[in-house]
Amino acid sequence: MTTKLFGTKVARVEDQRFLRGQGRYVDDLLHDDPRLLHSAVLRSPHAHARITDIDVSDVLDLDGVLAVWTYDDLTGPMAEPLPLLIPHPTLTHGRTQYALAKDEVNYVGEAIAFVVAVDRYVAEDAVSRIRVDYDYLEPVVGIDAARAAQRLVHDDVPGNVGARMEQENGDARAAIADAPHTLTLDLDIERSACTPMEGRGTVARWDPDTSRLTVWSSTQTSTGVRGCVAAKLGLDLARVDVITPDVGGGFGVKINHPWPEELLVPLAAMTLGRPVKFTEDRREHFISSAHERAQQHHVEVGFDDDGRLLGLNVEFWHDHGAYTPYGLIVPIITSTQLLGPYKPLNYRVVFESLYTNTVMVTPYRGAGRPQGCFVMERTMDAIAAYLGKDRTEVRSTNFIQPDEFPYEHGLVFQDGRELTYDSGDYPASLAKLKELVGWDEFEQFRAEMAAQGRRVGIGLACYVEGTGVGPYEGAHVHIETSGKVKVATGLTTQGQGHQTAFAQIVADTLGVRFEDVEITTGDTRKMPYAVGTFASRAAVMSGSAIHLASLRAKEKALRIAAEALEADESDLEIVDGVVSVRGTDASPGTRIDLGTVAVLSNPLRYAFDEASKAATQFSVGDPGRPPVAEDDEPGLEGKDFYSPQRSTFANGMHAVIVETDPDTAEITILKYAVVHDCGHLINPMIVEGQIHGGVAQGVGGALYERMVYDESGQLLNASFMDFLMPYVTEVPTTIDIDHLETPSPLNPLGIKGAGEAGVIPSAAVFAAAIEDAEGFPITAMPISPSELYALRLAHADDPAEAAEAATTTAG
Amino acid sequence: MSNAAGEEVHDVRLHVNGSVHEVQVPARRLLSDALRHDCGLTGTHVGCEHGVCGACTVLVGGRPMRSCLMLAVSAVDAEITTVEGLTEADGSPEGRLSPVQQAFSDCHGLQCGFCTPGFLTTITAGLRDNPDPSEDEAREMIAGNLCRCTGYQNIVKSVLRAAALRDGRGATSSGTENLEDA
Numbered sequence: 002m003t004t005k006l007f008g009t010k011v012a013r014v015e016d017q018r019f020l021r022g023q024g025r026y027v028d029d030l031l032h033d034d035p036r037l038l039h040s041a042v043l044r045s046p047h048a049h050a051r052i053t054d055i056d057v058s059d060v061l062d063l064d065g066v067l068a069v070w071t072y073d074d075l076t077g078p079m080a081e082p083l084p085l086l087i088p089h090p091t092l093t094h095g096r097t098q099y100a101l102a103k104d105e106v107n108y109v110g111e112a113i114a115f116v117v118a119v120d121r122y123v124a125e126d127a128v129s130r131i132r133v134d135y136d137y138l139e140p141v142v143g144i145d146a147a148r149a150a151q152r153l154v155h156d157d158v159p160g161n162v163g164a165r166m167e168q169e170n171g172d173a174r175a176a177i178a179d180a181p182h183t184l185t186l187d188l189d190i191e192r193s194a195c196t197p198m199e200g201r202g203t204v205a206r207w208d209p210d211t212s213r214l215t216v217w218s219s220t221q222t223s224t225g226v227r228g229c230v231a232a233k234l235g236l237d238l239a240r241v242d243v244i245t246p247d248v249g250g251g252f253g254v255k256i257n258h259p260w261p262e263e264l265l266v267p268l269a270a271m272t273l274g275r276p277v278k279f280t281e282d283r284r285e286h287f288i289s290s291a292h293e294r295a296q297q298h299h300v301e302v303g304f305d306d307d308g309r310l311l312g313l314n315v316e317f318w319h320d321h322g323a324y325t326p327y328g329l330i331v332p333i334i335t336s337t338q339l340l341g342p343y344k345p346l347n348y349r350v351v352f353e354s355l356y357t358n359t360v361m362v363t364p365y366r367g368a369g370r371p372q373g374c375f376v377m378e379r380t381m382d383a384i385a386a387y388l389g390k391d392r393t394e395v396r397s398t399n400f401i402q403p404d405e406f407p408y409e410h411g412l413v414f415q416d417g418r419e420l421t422y423d424s425g426d427y428p429a430s431l432a433k434l435k436e437l438v439g440w441d442e443f444e445q446f447r448a449e450m451a452a453q454g455r456r457v458g459i460g461l462a463c464y465v466e467g468t469g470v471g472p473y474e475g476a477h478v479h480i481e482t483s484g485k486v487k488v489a490t491g492l493t494t495q496g497q498g499h500q501t502a503f504a505q506i507v508a509d510t511l512g513v514r515f516e517d518v519e520i521t522t523g524d525t526r527k528m529p530y531a532v533g534t535f536a537s538r539a540a541v542m543s544g545s546a547i548h549l550a551s552l553r554a555k556e557k558a559l560r561i562a563a564e565a566l567e568a569d570e571s572d573l574e575i576v577d578g579v580v581s582v583r584g585t586d587a588s589p590g591t592r593i594d595l596g597t598v599a600v601l602s603n604p605l606r607y608a609f610d611e612a613s614k615a616a617t618q619f620s621v622g623d624p625g626r627p628p629v630a631e632d633d634e635p636g637l638e639g640k641d642f643y644s645p646q647r648s649t650f651a652n653g654m655h656a657v658i659v660e661t662d663p664d665t666a667e668i669t670i671l672k673y674a675v676v677h678d679c680g681h682l683i684n685p686m687i688v689e690g691q692i693h694g695g696v697a698q699g700v701g702g703a704l705y706e707r708m709v710y711d712e713s714g715q716l717l718n719a720s721f722m723d724f725l726m727p728y729v730t731e732v733p734t735t736i737d738i739d740h741l742e743t744p745s746p747l748n749p750l751g752i753k754g755a756g757e758a759g760v761i762p763s764a765a766v767f768a769a770a771i772e773d774a775e776g777f778p779i780t781a782m783p784i785s786p787s788e789l790y791a792l793r794l795a796h797a798d799d800p801a802e803a804a805e806a807a808t809t810t811a812g
Numbered sequence: 813m814s815n816a817a818g819e820e821v822h823d824v825r826l827h828v829n830g831s832v833h834e835v836q837v838p839a840r841r842l843l844s845d846a847l848r849h850d851c852g853l854t855g856t857h858v859g860c861e862h863g864v865c866g867a868c869t870v871l872v873g874g875r876p877m878r879s880c881l882m883l884a885v886s887a888v889d890a891e892i893t894t895v896e897g898l899t900e901a902d903g904s905p906e907g908r909l910s911p912v913q914q915a916f917s918d919c920h921g922l923q924c925g926f927c928t929p930g931f932l933t934t935i936t937a938g939l940r941d942n943p944d945p946s947e948d949e950a951r952e953m954i955a956g957n958l959c960r961c962t963g964y965q966n967i968v969k970s971v972l973r974a975a976a977l978r979d980g981r982g983a984t985s986s987g988t989e990n991l992e993d994a
């Protein structure tokens with residue numbers, strides 16, 4: 002019997018090549034091709050300026066420089082703005098940049114000129130010799146400046162408002178007006194960024210012999226890049242192949258496309274007739290990729306004596322940077338996923354998405370959810386403090402109950418579908434979390450620590466995450482005559498172990514050995530129909546598609562095998578790649594291996610080896626019928642697509658115990674606990690790894706990482722020296738994890754996405770714990786020791802408020 | 813002598829993983845670039861080029877060095893080990909994973925794999941100096957390397973498991989069952 006691999010900790014197959022230094026990331030490609038050229042980009046040093054002149058005359062006669070492009074050299078679709086990927090009716094003033102700046106720059110880092118040379122050093126030399134004349138314009142930096150709108154980022158966008166969107170279920174303002182208790186909160190989250198260890202990169206090669214363009218890009222969507230490259234360069238789609246090689250992390254930033262270089266590199270490769278490479282360096286990643294997170298929220302809430310949410314009215318302002326290529330996805334997610342596991346009786350949300358002269362904003366792991374979770378959970382804590390109730394009690398009062406699924410919120414989600422939760426068990430999750438973190442024993446612990454002069458606090462935060470968004474993914478399964486199974490799915494991989502997790506699904510579904518399965522992702526030659534890897538969708542979407550495609554291949558294998566064995570299909574089983582009549586011993590005539598079935602599936606005229614003789618015209622087939630039946634096709638393959646009606650909603654809860662140093666205000670993590678429900682787990686080891694990574698990113702976002710812009714729009718900390726990404730010394734020494742497995746009814750495997758979960762509640766949970774330790778409200782994240790210290794001083798100035806906060810936030 | 817860009821180049825003999833690579837490089841070429849692009853050893857990765865992330869760490873004379881902070885011309889005659897040189901000879905063409913490499917596989921110490929070569933080289937040298945680290949010492953050993961994927965939890969486990977494997981404690985077979993006792 003084949004062991005069931007689904008749900009087990011199978012070691013990753015991709016590790017072998019990574020551990021041996023044999024991974025192939027984009028900058029590793031074509032390194033031994035002497036014709037390979039390298040590129041560098043001139044980027045704007047100003048946040049807001051008009052370009053009056055660009056002089057490249059000093060560049061072209063430099064030895065080793067082959068070409069330089071500015072906007073004036075671009076023609077046709079390349080001279081048009083980059084695509085606005087996700088239009089939305091409320092995005093009334095969407096703007097995107099040009100591949101190379103036309104007349105105006107709107108953030109420090111915007112691409113102005115593109116140089117191709119024999120190596121990167123020379124290309125950078127050349128970039129430094131391009132002279133640009135600017136007319137400086139006053140920049141708009143930060144949400145306050147954008148809202149004040151004394152200056153405009155784009156002249157034709159009044160008030161710097163790209164979009165204003167409102168959704169309401171019930172009548173929140175009336176409910177608040179009638180509520181026995183009300184509170185208002187003003188909350189702030191600053192900018193951060195994905196910061197994968199590998200930046201962006203693209204290589205392109207035009208093959209004049211076959212008239213095909215091959216593009217390798219470090220992207221989260223190879224089909225998306227392919228569509229853009231073909232459209233912008235005026236090529237038939239059939240002439241363009243996009244391959245995503247190994248990718249050194251994505252976390253969202255690589256879902257945006259096309260980056261200017263993803264078009265300029267292929268353009269240069271075609272123009273110069275030589276392969277061209279672009280590899281982003283770390284500073285470029287900071288100033289010319291994408292950021293996220295910055296939002297300001299104003300919350301009004303009305304509730305009863307139990308803390309039941311009667312009305313919740315949230316207004317927020319979202320900083321989307323200089324352009325809106327990714328539409329309104331991030332603020333729409335914030336506005337809907339803010340609700341978490343709760344069911345306010347009336348909810349209204351309205352946001353404005355604002356232009357600033359800073360790097361544009363596209364999804365970063367969590368994609369707007371961390372902000373929403375922060376706002377909702379801060380509100381819950383404020384209600385608990387006001388009513389003097391345990392924080393878990395107020396949450397329980399507002400939970401959607403297990404028997405209320407599917408639960409409709411009466412809102413529209415990021416995929417344009419109704420916001421309807423499919424399944425979950427929030428009370429059970431909370432019970433597990435309390436147990437895991439020791440919630441009920443915490444007051445005793447607090448007292449013990451206080452006796453030693455130490456100050457500790459505990460916080461918790463709950464979230465619900467819509468995962469596995471559509472529209473679809475597909476898979477193709479091919480059983481070769483060797484019995485090996487080659488599987489392709491179109492979405493890409495950035496470290497999630499898809500080659501392992503997907504092979505587990507194939508091995509189980511088809512009944513073949515795990516070692517015989519090989520998974521390819523992100524290669525448009527093998528699967529040209531795909532969407533991409535984002536929103537914790539890969540396992541749900543491609544996992545389901547691979548399952549369905551494997552079933553189709555299996556169906557066909559059984560049909561052919563039944564004929565060959567003269568048995569009934571329903572009596573057959575496939576184990577370790579061999580089809581046999583169930584319950585028989587290994588006697589010949591009762592079993593046939595899948596490789597032979599594959600041979601029989603493809604009627605041949607010409608034998609190419611010993612085994613294939615069995616499929617030639619004098620050996621096989623009924624002379625009275627066509628060799629390939631009308632409704633059949635040759636080959637042992639299965640192809641299918643999975644396209645769910647709507648997203649599936651995973652959930653989880655985190656708790657943290659922190660210690661704050663009474664003198665230095667340093668924040669230390671004493672315990673971190675996670676309860677997580679993403680339905681059935683394909684590979685628990687991989688899921689736990691995703692949670693570990695998410696929590697670490699969350700710790701960074703809550704306590705260390707921020708994008709520091711000065712008033713002129715310069716990013717002051719664009720290096721790993723100054724942008725404080727956590728090392729091992731900053732993350733919790735252990736992360737206690739417990740799982741629930743509430744299956745999703747929406748897909749055949751009962752799975753939900755897991756990729757973003759670890760990061761969603763971090764800002765919320767740390768704010769709660771620090772507030773609990775300190776006794777005054779924490780309303781802005783991230784928070785550094787100096788900021789905490791400043792808050793202490795401010796609250797010491799106001800002893801009454803400090804005392805009140807201290808009493809209302811306890812427990 | 814000059815290259816296609818008219819820059820003066822130097823003949824440099826690099827000793828990497830027991831082989832000699834004769835390369836011609838301008839004085840400003842970083843060791844990381846020379847290893848990756850001139851020697852074709854692309855296992856060494858570049859995550860920042862300013863000496864902070866540790867992805868480019870190689871062993872120079874056995875000691876971990878950031879190859880993005882060294883010039884290739886300054887590495888003449890030094891014995892350099894990159895991630896490609898960590899495997900151990902077992903008669904097979906690809907060699908056997910070293911204890912550190914095996915431990916990363918056993919403990920799921922890597923996700924995207926981009927930071928991994930720098931951790932592997934760093935830990936290889938670290939365990940030579942301290943073959944039996946405590947958990948705190950294991951953390952200390954990797955405290956200068958950045959990883960954005962793993963949250964370091966399983967990298968710390970990998971260090972401890974690697975120490976055990978070097979010691980002959982723990983079976984060398986793969987399999988994540990070993991995760992728990994790492």
Ligand code: FES
Nearest residue numbers: 859861863866880
């Ligand atoms: S690339 Fe050398 S330390 Fe980051």
Ligand code: FES
Nearest residue numbers: 923924959960961
């Ligand atoms: S495994 Fe991706 S950066 Fe470490």
